[in-house]
Amino acid sequence: MKTIVVGGGAAGMMAAVAAADKGDDVILLEKNEKLGKKVFITGKGRCNVTNACDRDTFFEHVISNPKFLYSAYSALDSKALMDFIEANKTPLKIERGNRVFPVSDHSYDIIDAFKRALKNKGVEVRLHAEVKELLIKKSEISGVKLSDGEILSADKVILATGGFSYQSTGSTGDGYRFADKSGHRLTERKPALVPFETKEEWVGKLQGLSLKNVKLSLYNAEKCLYSELGEMLFTHFGVSGPLILSASSVYAGISEYRNPYILLDLKPALTDEEFDKRLIRELEAGNRKELKNILNEIYPSSLAGMICGIAKIDPFKRCNEISGKERKALLAATKRLKITISKTRDFNEAIITHGGVSVKDVNPKTMESRIVAGLYFAGELLDVDAFTGGFNLQIAFSTGYLAGIS
Ligand SMILES: Cc1cc2nc3c(=O)[nH]c(=O)nc-3n(C[C@H](O)[C@H](O)[C@H](O)COP(=O)(O)OP(=O)(O)OC[C@H]3O[C@@H](n4cnc5c(N)ncnc54)[C@H](O)[C@@H]3O)c2cc1C
Known part of the structure; x- marks a missing residue:
């Protein structure tokens, strides 16, 4: 199966690794000059990558639509995420409040872990590759069109373009426009953790x-x-x-x-x-x-x-x-x-976007759209958000993983 992942942030990198791991031929498209620009600034540059709490505590910290995340969290919980990162040569430590950070205290080590995994799984990473349009025929995805006009065909497209906050990192709301244009409902987006x-x-x-x-x-x-x-x-x-x-x-x-x-x-x-x-x-x-x-x-x-x-x-x-x-x-x-x-x-000072692609239009067991076959959503683009403490990155990784393996 040919899979395209749009957005090389937390959700997109995980989705690409997971899809490639199950045998898909994967291209990861990122419009920036590098992967994980937002991950780089998380946790004041230290990246609070997840929270090593139990399942109930995790869901207590999710503010919007926790039930929608049950399957995604079961597919990749904080323990599985930590094992994955450590297996990719980035040791982790647990601090006050179960907050998990790389031992090095450098967020780029988390990004490096993903880069290693992407390479090992044979994902083709294309930087400076901005998706302009989704190609949809008869309610089925067929590929994407890039801003330079190039058309890439695919059986499956995973949208992981992020939210609206800290737009200089690349999350400029493109995914909301794609989702809206293809008939998905959007809930009102507001700055949160602000x-x-x-x-x-x-x-x-x-x-x-x-x-x-x-x-x-x-x-x-x-x-x-x-x-x-x-x-x-x-x-x-x-x-x-x-x-x-x-x-x-x-x-x-x-x-x-x-x-x-x-x-x-x-x-x-x-x-x-x-x-x-x-x-x-x-x-x-x-x-x-x-x-x-x-x-x-x-x-x-x-x-x-x-x-x-x-x-x-x-x-x-x-x-x-x-x-x-x-x-x-x-x-x-x-x-x-x-x-x-x-x-x-405003959004420039918000750690997260509240609202987004309505979870009513997404199958929680797969992250696939209920409107367009073969189109999947992951990460902050969705109407899910949580308190601080590593929960938002965990949501991005869990939904990305589920979209990748589905
Ligand atoms: C200052 C700050 C600190 C934070 N600290 C933490 C923390 O310590 N712990 C925590 O859990 N959460 C933290 N968060 C929240 C966390 O960063 C987000 O929840 C997470 O990054 C969302 O991941 P994502 O993959 O959905 O989106 P993003 O990480 O934003 O990735 C989206 C990617 O898609 C790309 N993209 C967008 N449109 C296109 C397009 N058309 N074509 C190609 N590529 C495109 C973007 O360039 C971007 O790289 C923090 C957020 C901020 C702003």
Whole structure:
């Protein structure tokens, strides 16, 4: 069988190896000058290639359409992926949270493992080869047309052109256009794993402040959609950091935005009562000192300066003059600090694309289109996405593998 794989990213490289391994005559087409440009920048250049968790934990971290991925993950789970990479001479290590990285801490070693496998399996890799059009006759794929006009025929075409994020790596949404033109439904695409822009002026003034062990809750239409403990960061435009990126993926799944906001609990280890007791202790000890001078004991210094403004209390007021009402305002600003979301940053800052080719038009057991025979989909192009931790690359490799062997 003659198989063409479009896109030499994570999903496409795996699909090409898997198809060649089962005996297909495979051509891998990549429009860039090299393979795996996005893989290269993953994990801050270290490539968090998968997550060595159990199956249930994996699916708990998939945000969109986890059930669609059951067969793909069974075909190639994280253990099988790790075995494959190590067999191709790239040793791996497991870090905090079961995150898997190459021992070398260099993403290019992961790409090299795939290059080795592609060579060993006899895949023809063509770089600077941009697919412009799919050739389809009577709802059956017959090949692809390249941008230079060359026509390549095939029995099977696997589309692995990636999503919309970080377009400089080559993922410019070509696959969405091909899928749309050939009659597949697309769900709305939104940036995910991405920072938020926020409305309050004070947020930007905290630029550079990183908070650890805070609790973030995401609300839409007064309903809590996500709540987690962790780290976050203030930026000049709003908020970022691990907690925010995760919340943004849940945010991307909201169909109607109705006053979305974040509530931060800056002291999640203390109940309201415990925090108030602490405040009373600090105020008593402070006595005739100005309020601003004791807040450094409770908050990081840049936040200590800001919290009085948020709670609308005079920072120069003496500790022994702070009223019960003012204490309550400090408590609210600490345990339920509201930050209003205006929007997410755009695709250029998004780690992943939420939405894509509708899973309703793809057979989950094979990754074959239900509309065009012989056409397969894999990777970020599909309407599947997950939290950070190596899950998105695992999805790309698993769907690529299943498309390749089917
Ligand atoms: C900054 C950043 C860090 C990340 N870090 C991690 C991480 O550590 N762990 C993790 O699990 N996930 C991470 N991700 C997400 C992960 O990179 C993606 O989920 C994954 O790369 C998707 O693989 P893919 O093969 O579907 O798409 P891609 O890797 O984007 O590959 C698609 C390929 O198709 C090619 N292509 C597109 N159109 C055409 C065409 N018309 N003709 C020929 N070729 C074409 C592109 O040039 C590209 O090479 C990160 C993403 C970003 C942006």
